[in-house]
Amino acid sequence: MEALFEYRQSLIDGTIVTIQLALASVVLAILFGLLGAWAKLSRNRIAQKSADLYTTLIRGAPDLVLMLLFFYGGQKLIIDLGDWSGLWGYVEIHQFTAGAVTIGIIFGAYMTETFRGAILAVPRGQIEAGMAYGMFKLQIFTRIIWPQMVQYALPGFTNNWLVLIKSTALVSVIGLQDVVYNAFVAGRSVRQLFTFMFAVLVIYLILTAISDMGLRWLDRKYSAGVRRA
Amino acid sequence: MSTETSNQTTIGDWLVLVSENYSPIDFVLIGGHWDKFLKGAVVTLELTFLALLLGGLLSIPLALIRAYQHPLLNGPVWCYTYFFRGTPLLVQTYMIYYGLSQFDFVRESFLWRPILSSAWWCALIAFTLNTSAYTTEFLRGAIVTTPVGEVEAAKASGMTWSTMVRRIILPSSFRRALPAYSNEVIFMLHGSVIASTITLQDILGVGRWLNGRYYVAYEGFMAALVMYVILVFMITRVFKFAENRWLGHLRQRQETLKPAPAGAGGVR
Numbered sequence: 001m002e003a004l005f006e007y008r009q010s011l012i013d014g015t016i017v018t019i020q021l022a023l024a025s026v027v028l029a030i031l032f033g034l035l036g037a038w039a040k041l042s043r044n045r046i047a048q049k050s051a052d053l054y055t056t057l058i059r060g061a062p063d064l065v066l067m068l069l070f071f072y073g074g075q076k077l078i079i080d081l082g083d084w085s086g087l088w089g090y091v092e093i094h095q096f097t098a099g100a101v102t103i104g105i106i107f108g109a110y111m112t113e114t115f116r117g118a119i120l121a122v123p124r125g126q127i128e129a130g131m132a133y134g135m136f137k138l139q140i141f142t143r144i145i146w147p148q149m150v151q152y153a154l155p156g157f158t159n160n161w162l163v164l165i166k167s168t169a170l171v172s173v174i175g176l177q178d179v180v181y182n183a184f185v186a187g188r189s190v191r192q193l194f195t196f197m198f199a200v201l202v203i204y205l206i207l208t209a210i211s212d213m214g215l216r217w218l219d220r221k222y223s224a225g226v227r228r229a
Numbered sequence: 230m231s232t233e234t235s236n237q238t239t240i241g242d243w244l245v246l247v248s249e250n251y252s253p254i255d256f257v258l259i260g261g262h263w264d265k266f267l268k269g270a271v272v273t274l275e276l277t278f279l280a281l282l283l284g285g286l287l288s289i290p291l292a293l294i295r296a297y298q299h300p301l302l303n304g305p306v307w308c309y310t311y312f313f314r315g316t317p318l319l320v321q322t323y324m325i326y327y328g329l330s331q332f333d334f335v336r337e338s339f340l341w342r343p344i345l346s347s348a349w350w351c352a353l354i355a356f357t358l359n360t361s362a363y364t365t366e367f368l369r370g371a372i373v374t375t376p377v378g379e380v381e382a383a384k385a386s387g388m389t390w391s392t393m394v395r396r397i398i399l400p401s402s403f404r405r406a407l408p409a410y411s412n413e414v415i416f417m418l419h420g421s422v423i424a425s426t427i428t429l430q431d432i433l434g435v436g437r438w439l440n441g442r443y444y445v446a447y448e449g450f451m452a453a454l455v456m457y458v459i460l461v462f463m464i465t466r467v468f469k470f471a472e473n474r475w476l477g478h479l480r481q482r483q484e485t486l487k488p489a490p491a492g493a494g495g496v497r
Contacts, residue, residue, distance in 0.1 A: 057458065059461075060457065060458040060461040060462065061419075061454050061457055061458055061461075062418075062419040062420075062421075062422040062433070062457050063419065063422075064422045064423070064425070064426075064433065065422060065433055065436070065450055065453050065454050065457060066454070068433075068436075068437070068450050069447070069450040069451065069454060072440065072446045072447075072450070073446045073447045073450060073451075075446065076446035076447070077446075162315075166315075166316065166317040166318075167317070168317075169317035169319045169320055170317075170319060172319070173319075173426055180317075180319065180320055180323075184323065184327075187327075187328075188327075191331065192331050193323070193324070193327040193328040193330075193331055194324060194328030194329060194331040194332065195328075195331065196328075197320055197323050197324035197327070197328045198324060198328070200320050201312070201316040201320055201321070201324070204315065204316045204317060204320070205311075205312070205315050205316060208315045
Protein backbone atom coordinates (compact mmCIF):
# COMPACT_ATOMS: atom_id res chain seq x y z
CA MET A 1 0.00 0.00 0.00
CA GLU A 2 2.85 2.40 0.75
CA ALA A 3 4.19 1.73 -2.73
CA LEU A 4 0.84 2.78 -4.20
CA PHE A 5 1.00 6.03 -2.25
CA GLU A 6 4.57 6.60 -3.33
CA TYR A 7 3.63 6.26 -7.01
CA ARG A 8 0.30 8.09 -6.73
CA GLN A 9 1.36 10.90 -9.08
CA SER A 10 2.21 8.42 -11.84
CA LEU A 11 -1.14 6.66 -11.35
CA ILE A 12 -3.06 9.93 -11.41
CA ASP A 13 -1.25 11.10 -14.55
CA GLY A 14 -2.02 7.79 -16.21
CA THR A 15 -5.67 7.99 -15.23
CA ILE A 16 -5.91 11.45 -16.77
CA VAL A 17 -4.43 10.12 -20.02
CA THR A 18 -6.95 7.26 -19.96
CA ILE A 19 -9.85 9.67 -19.47
CA GLN A 20 -8.60 12.00 -22.23
CA LEU A 21 -8.20 9.06 -24.57
CA ALA A 22 -11.69 7.75 -23.79
CA LEU A 23 -13.24 11.18 -24.41
CA ALA A 24 -11.33 11.73 -27.67
CA SER A 25 -12.31 8.24 -28.86
CA VAL A 26 -15.97 8.64 -28.02
CA VAL A 27 -16.18 11.93 -29.92
CA LEU A 28 -14.69 10.20 -32.97
CA ALA A 29 -16.98 7.21 -32.45
CA ILE A 30 -20.05 9.47 -32.40
CA LEU A 31 -18.91 11.12 -35.64
CA PHE A 32 -18.22 7.81 -37.36
CA GLY A 33 -21.46 6.42 -35.95
CA LEU A 34 -23.55 9.30 -37.29
CA LEU A 35 -21.80 9.05 -40.64
CA GLY A 36 -22.36 5.29 -40.75
CA ALA A 37 -26.02 5.59 -39.74
CA TRP A 38 -26.55 8.29 -42.36
CA ALA A 39 -24.93 6.06 -45.00
CA LYS A 40 -27.00 3.03 -43.98
CA LEU A 41 -30.24 5.01 -44.15
CA SER A 42 -29.41 6.86 -47.34
CA ARG A 43 -30.87 5.77 -50.65
CA ASN A 44 -27.44 5.62 -52.24
CA ARG A 45 -26.54 1.96 -52.83
CA ILE A 46 -22.80 2.57 -52.68
CA ALA A 47 -23.07 4.40 -49.34
CA GLN A 48 -25.25 1.60 -47.96
CA LYS A 49 -22.88 -1.13 -49.06
CA SER A 50 -19.76 0.60 -47.77
CA ALA A 51 -21.40 1.20 -44.39
CA ASP A 52 -22.40 -2.47 -44.27
CA LEU A 53 -18.85 -3.49 -45.10
CA TYR A 54 -17.49 -1.14 -42.41
CA THR A 55 -19.68 -2.49 -39.60
CA THR A 56 -19.28 -6.15 -40.56
CA LEU A 57 -15.53 -5.98 -40.96
CA ILE A 58 -14.88 -4.01 -37.77
CA ARG A 59 -17.14 -6.19 -35.67
CA GLY A 60 -15.40 -9.28 -37.00
CA ALA A 61 -11.91 -8.11 -36.10
CA PRO A 62 -10.34 -8.08 -32.63
CA ASP A 63 -9.55 -4.57 -31.38
CA LEU A 64 -5.90 -5.17 -30.58
CA VAL A 65 -5.19 -6.45 -34.10
CA LEU A 66 -6.74 -3.31 -35.58
CA MET A 67 -4.82 -1.10 -33.18
CA LEU A 68 -1.46 -2.67 -34.00
CA LEU A 69 -2.28 -2.56 -37.71
CA PHE A 70 -3.21 1.12 -37.59
CA PHE A 71 -0.28 2.09 -35.41
CA TYR A 72 2.52 0.25 -37.24
CA GLY A 73 0.92 -0.19 -40.65
CA GLY A 74 -0.65 3.27 -40.67
CA GLN A 75 2.71 4.84 -39.90
CA LYS A 76 4.31 3.04 -42.80
CA LEU A 77 1.42 3.84 -45.11
CA ILE A 78 1.69 7.57 -44.38
CA ILE A 79 5.46 7.55 -44.89
CA ASP A 80 5.09 5.60 -48.14
CA LEU A 81 2.43 8.03 -49.37
CA GLY A 82 4.76 10.91 -48.53
CA ASP A 83 7.58 9.25 -50.47
CA TRP A 84 5.36 8.60 -53.42
CA SER A 85 3.84 12.06 -53.62
CA GLY A 86 6.92 13.90 -52.36
CA LEU A 87 4.76 16.11 -50.18
CA TRP A 88 6.10 15.17 -46.77
CA GLY A 89 9.05 13.36 -45.30
CA TYR A 90 9.21 11.29 -42.13
CA VAL A 91 6.04 11.48 -40.04
CA GLU A 92 5.51 9.87 -36.69
CA ILE A 93 2.05 8.95 -35.46
CA HIS A 94 1.67 9.53 -31.75
CA GLN A 95 0.34 6.61 -29.75
CA PHE A 96 -2.52 8.78 -28.52
CA THR A 97 -3.64 9.55 -32.08
CA ALA A 98 -3.37 5.92 -33.15
CA GLY A 99 -5.26 4.76 -30.07
CA ALA A 100 -8.03 7.34 -30.32
CA VAL A 101 -8.51 6.77 -34.06
CA THR A 102 -8.60 2.99 -33.69
CA ILE A 103 -11.02 2.99 -30.77
CA GLY A 104 -13.07 5.67 -32.53
CA ILE A 105 -13.34 3.58 -35.69
CA ILE A 106 -14.17 0.39 -33.79
CA PHE A 107 -16.87 1.95 -31.64
CA GLY A 108 -18.10 4.00 -34.57
CA ALA A 109 -19.22 0.68 -36.04
CA TYR A 110 -21.20 -0.16 -32.89
CA MET A 111 -22.56 3.40 -32.67
CA THR A 112 -23.70 3.10 -36.30
CA GLU A 113 -26.13 0.37 -35.30
CA THR A 114 -27.26 2.25 -32.19
CA PHE A 115 -27.87 5.50 -34.07
CA ARG A 116 -29.53 3.79 -37.01
CA GLY A 117 -32.10 2.25 -34.68
CA ALA A 118 -32.58 5.55 -32.87
CA ILE A 119 -33.11 7.56 -36.05
CA LEU A 120 -35.65 5.00 -37.26
CA ALA A 121 -37.50 5.39 -33.96
CA VAL A 122 -38.18 9.09 -34.64
CA PRO A 123 -41.69 9.22 -36.14
CA ARG A 124 -41.52 9.70 -39.90
CA GLY A 125 -44.36 12.22 -39.81
CA GLN A 126 -42.28 14.67 -37.81
CA ILE A 127 -39.52 14.67 -40.41
CA GLU A 128 -42.13 15.19 -43.12
CA ALA A 129 -43.55 18.07 -41.09
CA GLY A 130 -40.08 19.60 -40.99
CA MET A 131 -39.82 19.30 -44.75
CA ALA A 132 -43.27 20.84 -45.14
CA TYR A 133 -42.05 23.86 -43.18
CA GLY A 134 -39.21 24.20 -45.68
CA MET A 135 -36.43 23.36 -43.26
CA PHE A 136 -33.00 22.49 -44.61
CA LYS A 137 -31.74 18.93 -44.09
CA LEU A 138 -29.32 20.17 -41.43
CA GLN A 139 -32.11 22.00 -39.63
CA ILE A 140 -34.28 18.88 -39.68
CA PHE A 141 -31.40 16.98 -38.16
CA THR A 142 -30.46 19.46 -35.43
CA ARG A 143 -34.00 20.50 -34.48
CA ILE A 144 -36.11 17.39 -34.98
CA ILE A 145 -34.07 14.21 -35.29
CA TRP A 146 -31.20 14.80 -32.85
CA PRO A 147 -33.19 15.93 -29.76
CA GLN A 148 -35.42 12.89 -30.06
CA MET A 149 -32.93 10.27 -31.19
CA VAL A 150 -30.66 10.95 -28.20
CA GLN A 151 -33.31 9.54 -25.92
CA TYR A 152 -33.64 6.35 -27.98
CA ALA A 153 -29.88 6.02 -28.48
CA LEU A 154 -28.90 6.49 -24.83
CA PRO A 155 -29.25 2.88 -23.60
CA GLY A 156 -27.11 1.56 -26.46
CA PHE A 157 -24.71 4.47 -26.12
CA THR A 158 -24.29 3.81 -22.40
CA ASN A 159 -23.44 0.21 -23.13
CA ASN A 160 -20.91 1.18 -25.81
CA TRP A 161 -19.29 3.81 -23.61
CA LEU A 162 -18.81 1.40 -20.71
CA VAL A 163 -17.12 -1.08 -23.04
CA LEU A 164 -15.09 1.70 -24.66
CA ILE A 165 -13.58 2.78 -21.33
CA LYS A 166 -12.35 -0.75 -20.77
CA SER A 167 -10.91 -1.03 -24.26
CA THR A 168 -8.67 2.00 -23.68
CA ALA A 169 -6.47 -0.32 -21.61
CA LEU A 170 -5.14 -1.77 -24.88
CA VAL A 171 -3.21 1.39 -25.78
CA SER A 172 -0.66 0.40 -23.14
CA VAL A 173 0.40 -2.33 -25.58
CA ILE A 174 1.49 0.25 -28.17
CA GLY A 175 3.29 2.22 -25.47
CA LEU A 176 0.97 5.08 -24.56
CA GLN A 177 1.52 5.99 -20.91
CA ASP A 178 -1.99 5.43 -19.68
CA VAL A 179 -2.94 4.14 -16.26
CA VAL A 180 -2.17 0.51 -17.15
CA TYR A 181 1.27 1.34 -18.54
CA ASN A 182 2.27 3.56 -15.62
CA ALA A 183 1.02 1.07 -13.05
CA PHE A 184 2.86 -1.74 -14.82
CA VAL A 185 6.16 0.16 -14.80
CA ALA A 186 5.75 1.19 -11.17
CA GLY A 187 4.60 -2.25 -10.06
CA ARG A 188 7.50 -3.96 -11.77
CA SER A 189 10.08 -1.69 -10.17
CA VAL A 190 8.81 -2.39 -6.64
CA ARG A 191 7.92 -6.03 -7.43
CA GLN A 192 4.29 -5.56 -6.43
CA LEU A 193 2.48 -6.05 -9.71
CA PHE A 194 -0.56 -7.67 -8.11
CA THR A 195 -1.15 -4.65 -5.88
CA PHE A 196 -0.74 -2.22 -8.77
CA MET A 197 -2.88 -4.17 -11.22
CA PHE A 198 -5.59 -4.47 -8.57
CA ALA A 199 -5.41 -0.72 -8.06
CA VAL A 200 -5.88 -0.25 -11.83
CA LEU A 201 -8.95 -2.50 -11.76
CA VAL A 202 -10.42 -0.40 -8.95
CA ILE A 203 -9.69 2.81 -10.89
CA TYR A 204 -11.61 1.38 -13.87
CA LEU A 205 -14.52 0.47 -11.61
CA ILE A 206 -14.57 4.04 -10.26
CA LEU A 207 -14.53 5.49 -13.79
CA THR A 208 -17.41 3.19 -14.73
CA ALA A 209 -19.41 4.19 -11.66
CA ILE A 210 -18.89 7.91 -12.31
CA SER A 211 -19.92 7.66 -15.96
CA ASP A 212 -22.95 5.63 -14.94
CA MET A 213 -24.10 8.55 -12.79
CA GLY A 214 -23.45 11.05 -15.59
CA LEU A 215 -25.36 9.01 -18.14
CA ARG A 216 -28.30 8.61 -15.78
CA TRP A 217 -28.44 12.37 -15.49
CA LEU A 218 -28.42 12.66 -19.29
CA ASP A 219 -31.16 10.06 -19.51
CA ARG A 220 -33.34 12.06 -17.10
CA LYS A 221 -32.64 15.24 -19.05
CA TYR A 222 -33.48 13.82 -22.45
CA SER A 223 -36.48 11.77 -21.38
CA ALA A 224 -38.26 14.84 -20.02
CA GLY A 225 -41.81 14.61 -21.23
CA VAL A 226 -41.81 10.82 -21.51
CA ARG A 227 -44.24 9.01 -19.27
CA ARG A 228 -42.68 6.20 -17.30
CA ALA A 229 -44.77 3.68 -15.45
CA MET B 230 16.46 -11.05 -52.13
CA SER B 231 18.07 -9.70 -55.28
CA THR B 232 15.94 -8.05 -57.87
CA GLU B 233 18.02 -9.47 -60.71
CA THR B 234 16.41 -12.32 -62.55
CA SER B 235 18.15 -14.95 -64.58
CA ASN B 236 16.82 -16.14 -67.90
CA GLN B 237 15.35 -19.32 -66.47
CA THR B 238 12.90 -17.82 -63.96
CA THR B 239 10.11 -20.13 -62.94
CA ILE B 240 6.66 -18.92 -62.05
CA GLY B 241 7.55 -19.36 -58.39
CA ASP B 242 10.58 -17.08 -58.67
CA TRP B 243 8.49 -14.53 -60.46
CA LEU B 244 5.81 -14.60 -57.75
CA VAL B 245 8.45 -14.08 -55.06
CA LEU B 246 9.92 -11.19 -57.03
CA VAL B 247 6.59 -9.42 -57.51
CA SER B 248 5.53 -10.10 -53.92
CA GLU B 249 8.76 -8.79 -52.43
CA ASN B 250 9.27 -5.75 -54.60
CA TYR B 251 6.04 -4.53 -56.10
CA SER B 252 3.07 -5.69 -54.03
CA PRO B 253 2.30 -3.58 -50.95
CA ILE B 254 1.84 -6.81 -49.00
CA ASP B 255 4.37 -9.61 -49.31
CA PHE B 256 2.02 -12.58 -49.71
CA VAL B 257 4.82 -15.04 -50.28
CA LEU B 258 6.31 -14.14 -46.90
CA ILE B 259 2.98 -14.91 -45.19
CA GLY B 260 2.55 -18.08 -47.23
CA GLY B 261 6.03 -19.22 -46.25
CA HIS B 262 5.01 -19.24 -42.61
CA TRP B 263 1.58 -20.83 -42.94
CA ASP B 264 2.55 -23.61 -40.51
CA LYS B 265 3.28 -21.06 -37.77
CA PHE B 266 -0.06 -19.35 -38.36
CA LEU B 267 -1.79 -22.71 -38.22
CA LYS B 268 -0.15 -23.45 -34.87
CA GLY B 269 -1.20 -19.98 -33.74
CA ALA B 270 -4.79 -20.74 -34.72
CA VAL B 271 -4.64 -23.92 -32.65
CA VAL B 272 -3.47 -21.94 -29.60
CA THR B 273 -6.21 -19.33 -30.13
CA LEU B 274 -8.97 -21.91 -30.55
CA GLU B 275 -7.70 -24.03 -27.64
CA LEU B 276 -7.69 -21.07 -25.26
CA THR B 277 -11.02 -19.72 -26.50
CA PHE B 278 -12.98 -22.93 -26.36
CA LEU B 279 -11.46 -24.34 -23.18
CA ALA B 280 -12.20 -21.02 -21.45
CA LEU B 281 -15.76 -21.10 -22.80
CA LEU B 282 -16.25 -24.69 -21.67
CA LEU B 283 -14.86 -24.20 -18.16
CA GLY B 284 -16.45 -20.76 -17.79
CA GLY B 285 -19.78 -22.14 -18.99
CA LEU B 286 -19.71 -25.00 -16.48
CA LEU B 287 -18.77 -22.60 -13.67
CA SER B 288 -21.51 -20.16 -14.63
CA ILE B 289 -24.41 -22.65 -14.20
CA PRO B 290 -24.26 -22.90 -10.37
CA LEU B 291 -23.39 -19.20 -10.14
CA ALA B 292 -26.37 -18.23 -12.30
CA LEU B 293 -28.67 -20.37 -10.14
CA ILE B 294 -27.31 -18.66 -7.03
CA ARG B 295 -27.97 -15.25 -8.57
CA ALA B 296 -31.39 -16.16 -9.99
CA TYR B 297 -32.74 -17.67 -6.76
CA GLN B 298 -30.91 -15.11 -4.59
CA HIS B 299 -29.21 -17.53 -2.26
CA PRO B 300 -29.12 -15.66 1.07
CA LEU B 301 -25.39 -16.23 1.70
CA LEU B 302 -23.81 -16.52 -1.73
CA ASN B 303 -25.77 -14.04 -3.84
CA GLY B 304 -23.73 -11.07 -2.61
CA PRO B 305 -20.27 -12.54 -3.23
CA VAL B 306 -21.27 -13.82 -6.69
CA TRP B 307 -22.66 -10.39 -7.58
CA CYS B 308 -19.35 -8.82 -6.51
CA TYR B 309 -17.46 -11.31 -8.67
CA THR B 310 -19.50 -10.67 -11.79
CA TYR B 311 -19.49 -6.89 -11.24
CA PHE B 312 -15.74 -6.84 -10.80
CA PHE B 313 -14.90 -8.98 -13.82
CA ARG B 314 -17.44 -7.37 -16.11
CA GLY B 315 -16.49 -3.84 -15.18
CA THR B 316 -12.74 -4.08 -15.76
CA PRO B 317 -10.48 -4.72 -18.77
CA LEU B 318 -9.52 -8.32 -19.52
CA LEU B 319 -5.97 -7.13 -20.27
CA VAL B 320 -5.47 -5.94 -16.70
CA GLN B 321 -7.09 -9.07 -15.27
CA THR B 322 -4.68 -11.19 -17.28
CA TYR B 323 -1.67 -9.10 -16.21
CA MET B 324 -2.78 -9.37 -12.60
CA ILE B 325 -2.86 -13.16 -12.75
CA TYR B 326 0.25 -13.73 -14.88
CA TYR B 327 2.61 -11.02 -13.64
CA GLY B 328 0.95 -10.28 -10.30
CA LEU B 329 0.59 -13.61 -8.53
CA SER B 330 4.36 -14.09 -8.16
CA GLN B 331 4.30 -11.16 -5.73
CA PHE B 332 3.10 -13.53 -3.01
CA ASP B 333 5.57 -15.95 -1.48
CA PHE B 334 2.88 -18.48 -0.64
CA VAL B 335 1.91 -18.69 -4.32
CA ARG B 336 5.49 -19.19 -5.45
CA GLU B 337 6.00 -21.88 -2.82
CA SER B 338 2.75 -23.73 -3.48
CA PHE B 339 2.62 -26.96 -5.46
CA LEU B 340 0.60 -25.21 -8.16
CA TRP B 341 3.38 -22.74 -9.01
CA ARG B 342 5.64 -24.84 -11.22
CA PRO B 343 3.06 -26.67 -13.32
CA ILE B 344 0.36 -24.00 -13.61
CA LEU B 345 0.70 -20.54 -12.16
CA SER B 346 4.11 -19.78 -13.67
CA SER B 347 2.95 -20.73 -17.18
CA ALA B 348 1.58 -18.05 -19.49
CA TRP B 349 -0.81 -20.51 -21.14
CA TRP B 350 -2.47 -21.55 -17.88
CA CYS B 351 -2.65 -17.97 -16.60
CA ALA B 352 -4.34 -16.87 -19.82
CA LEU B 353 -6.79 -19.76 -19.52
CA ILE B 354 -7.59 -18.88 -15.89
CA ALA B 355 -8.11 -15.19 -16.69
CA PHE B 356 -10.29 -15.93 -19.75
CA THR B 357 -12.33 -18.51 -17.84
CA LEU B 358 -13.05 -16.16 -14.94
CA ASN B 359 -13.93 -13.38 -17.39
CA THR B 360 -16.29 -15.34 -19.65
CA SER B 361 -17.88 -17.02 -16.64
CA ALA B 362 -18.80 -13.63 -15.16
CA TYR B 363 -20.55 -12.55 -18.37
CA THR B 364 -22.23 -15.91 -18.89
CA THR B 365 -23.49 -15.97 -15.30
CA GLU B 366 -25.33 -12.70 -15.78
CA PHE B 367 -27.11 -13.48 -19.01
CA LEU B 368 -27.90 -17.01 -17.89
CA ARG B 369 -29.39 -15.50 -14.74
CA GLY B 370 -31.53 -13.30 -16.97
CA ALA B 371 -32.71 -16.33 -18.94
CA ILE B 372 -33.52 -18.30 -15.79
CA VAL B 373 -35.49 -15.42 -14.25
CA THR B 374 -37.56 -15.04 -17.41
CA THR B 375 -38.58 -18.69 -17.63
CA PRO B 376 -42.31 -18.65 -18.46
CA VAL B 377 -44.34 -19.10 -15.25
CA GLY B 378 -46.47 -21.75 -16.92
CA GLU B 379 -43.49 -24.07 -17.42
CA VAL B 380 -42.56 -23.79 -13.74
CA GLU B 381 -46.16 -24.33 -12.64
CA ALA B 382 -46.48 -27.39 -14.86
CA ALA B 383 -43.31 -28.82 -13.35
CA LYS B 384 -44.60 -28.21 -9.83
CA ALA B 385 -47.99 -29.70 -10.72
CA SER B 386 -46.27 -32.87 -11.92
CA GLY B 387 -44.74 -33.15 -8.46
CA MET B 388 -41.14 -32.52 -9.46
CA THR B 389 -38.65 -31.71 -6.73
CA TRP B 390 -36.73 -28.45 -7.06
CA SER B 391 -33.59 -30.15 -8.38
CA THR B 392 -35.52 -32.21 -10.95
CA MET B 393 -37.35 -29.11 -12.07
CA VAL B 394 -34.11 -27.16 -12.49
CA ARG B 395 -32.46 -30.02 -14.32
CA ARG B 396 -35.29 -30.96 -16.65
CA ILE B 397 -37.32 -27.80 -17.16
CA ILE B 398 -35.60 -24.59 -16.17
CA LEU B 399 -32.04 -25.14 -17.40
CA PRO B 400 -32.85 -26.64 -20.83
CA SER B 401 -35.40 -23.91 -21.48
CA SER B 402 -33.01 -21.17 -20.30
CA PHE B 403 -30.12 -22.49 -22.36
CA ARG B 404 -32.21 -22.20 -25.48
CA ARG B 405 -33.27 -18.66 -24.75
CA ALA B 406 -29.68 -17.70 -23.83
CA LEU B 407 -28.35 -18.99 -27.15
CA PRO B 408 -28.32 -15.65 -29.05
CA ALA B 409 -26.50 -13.92 -26.16
CA TYR B 410 -24.12 -16.84 -25.98
CA SER B 411 -23.17 -16.57 -29.64
CA ASN B 412 -22.07 -13.00 -28.93
CA GLU B 413 -20.10 -14.21 -25.94
CA VAL B 414 -18.27 -16.79 -28.06
CA ILE B 415 -17.21 -14.11 -30.53
CA PHE B 416 -16.18 -11.72 -27.74
CA MET B 417 -14.09 -14.45 -26.17
CA LEU B 418 -12.40 -15.14 -29.49
CA HIS B 419 -11.68 -11.43 -29.79
CA GLY B 420 -10.53 -11.27 -26.19
CA SER B 421 -8.13 -14.16 -26.69
CA VAL B 422 -5.75 -11.83 -28.60
CA ILE B 423 -4.66 -10.65 -25.17
CA ALA B 424 -2.75 -13.93 -24.88
CA SER B 425 -0.22 -12.41 -27.28
CA THR B 426 0.61 -9.71 -24.72
CA ILE B 427 1.82 -12.29 -22.23
CA THR B 428 4.27 -13.92 -24.68
CA LEU B 429 1.92 -16.60 -26.09
CA GLN B 430 2.12 -17.47 -29.79
CA ASP B 431 -1.55 -17.30 -30.71
CA ILE B 432 -2.63 -15.98 -34.13
CA LEU B 433 -1.78 -12.39 -33.23
CA GLY B 434 1.36 -13.55 -31.43
CA VAL B 435 2.60 -15.16 -34.65
CA GLY B 436 1.68 -12.02 -36.57
CA ARG B 437 3.68 -9.86 -34.19
CA TRP B 438 6.58 -12.29 -34.36
CA LEU B 439 6.58 -12.20 -38.16
CA ASN B 440 6.58 -8.40 -38.24
CA GLY B 441 9.43 -8.21 -35.76
CA ARG B 442 11.48 -10.92 -37.44
CA TYR B 443 11.32 -9.52 -40.97
CA TYR B 444 10.90 -5.87 -40.03
CA VAL B 445 7.66 -5.41 -41.96
CA ALA B 446 4.63 -3.34 -40.98
CA TYR B 447 1.52 -4.98 -42.49
CA GLU B 448 2.02 -8.64 -43.27
CA GLY B 449 1.69 -10.29 -39.87
CA PHE B 450 -1.23 -8.16 -38.71
CA MET B 451 -3.08 -8.44 -42.01
CA ALA B 452 -2.76 -12.22 -41.99
CA ALA B 453 -3.96 -12.31 -38.37
CA LEU B 454 -6.87 -9.99 -39.18
CA VAL B 455 -8.03 -12.15 -42.07
CA MET B 456 -7.81 -15.31 -39.96
CA TYR B 457 -9.87 -13.78 -37.14
CA VAL B 458 -12.53 -12.51 -39.54
CA ILE B 459 -12.81 -15.97 -41.10
CA LEU B 460 -13.12 -17.61 -37.67
CA VAL B 461 -15.81 -15.13 -36.59
CA PHE B 462 -17.69 -15.76 -39.82
CA MET B 463 -17.57 -19.52 -39.24
CA ILE B 464 -18.75 -19.22 -35.64
CA THR B 465 -21.63 -16.96 -36.66
CA ARG B 466 -22.70 -19.57 -39.22
CA VAL B 467 -22.65 -22.38 -36.68
CA PHE B 468 -24.80 -20.38 -34.27
CA LYS B 469 -27.28 -19.40 -36.98
CA PHE B 470 -27.71 -23.09 -37.66
CA ALA B 471 -28.04 -23.90 -33.95
CA GLU B 472 -30.63 -21.17 -33.45
CA ASN B 473 -32.71 -22.47 -36.32
CA ARG B 474 -32.42 -25.98 -34.94
CA TRP B 475 -33.24 -25.35 -31.28
CA LEU B 476 -34.99 -22.00 -31.24
CA GLY B 477 -37.27 -22.55 -34.21
CA HIS B 478 -40.32 -22.65 -31.95
CA LEU B 479 -39.60 -19.16 -30.60
CA ARG B 480 -39.31 -17.49 -33.99
CA GLN B 481 -42.06 -15.01 -34.71
CA ARG B 482 -44.37 -15.98 -37.51
CA GLN B 483 -44.49 -12.49 -38.90
CA GLU B 484 -41.24 -10.61 -38.99
CA THR B 485 -41.84 -7.46 -36.99
CA LEU B 486 -39.53 -4.49 -36.79
CA LYS B 487 -36.86 -5.33 -34.26
CA PRO B 488 -35.52 -2.72 -31.84
CA ALA B 489 -31.93 -1.56 -32.23
CA PRO B 490 -29.24 -3.89 -30.92
CA ALA B 491 -28.24 -2.92 -27.41
CA GLY B 492 -24.70 -2.04 -28.42
CA ALA B 493 -21.15 -3.19 -28.24
CA GLY B 494 -19.45 -5.60 -25.97
CA GLY B 495 -16.83 -6.78 -28.39
CA VAL B 496 -14.04 -5.34 -26.39
CA ARG B 497 -12.88 -6.23 -22.97
